[in-house]
Amino acid sequence: MDSERVCEILNVLSKEYDGGAYPGRNSEGLNPEWPCDPFHVLIATILSQRTKDDNTRKASDSLFRRFGTMESLAEADPDEVAELIRPAGFPKQKSKAIVECCRIILDKYGGTVPRETEELVSLPSVGRKTAACVRSYAMNIPSVCVDTHVHRITNLMGLVSTKNPEETEYELMRITPVGRWSDINRYFVRHGQVICIPNHPRCSGCSVRNMCDRWLGSQP
């Protein structure tokens, strides 16, 4: 039942939104010049932590224009990187993590971003969300990538009842067929940006309201 409901919601949303995209390269055509490869997705996703999509886009634009490869970024001066990524917030912390990630991947993995979640989460500033985003968008490995939109909307809709993104990830993995795991981030993030906006959901214009506990509970 839960599985059917999730699939039906994803089917409806997939007709409204295109394929979605990794943070900072959203489906409105922003940053189309950056390739969807593991290096770019990893760095953009680290930049996206604790900031808005627009800030991620600005920061990744500046960074990738100056340092377009893992090799160049591994040798970059962290202070220069921090200046370039300032719009994304936490510049010193993110710059240190990004440069360090590149160095580790070059030294330990021969320059290839690792595929396994356990290896990815051992990199600086890479948690389960970032790992799932890289696996899903850049490696085509089915993964449930839970950001704030996914966590918020799936709880509002009553698909899950969870306290944090990690719980949401495991619960969504349980109730969703593996073949649809990557669609979750693709479509719920777009829905969160356009219709189910934080604090101001546009429920009357929502195509999946008839499958949403919040909407159904508000009806007389």
Ligand code: SF4
């Ligand atoms: S009905 Fe409202 S709360 Fe439910 S998913 Fe749609 S916009 Fe979000």
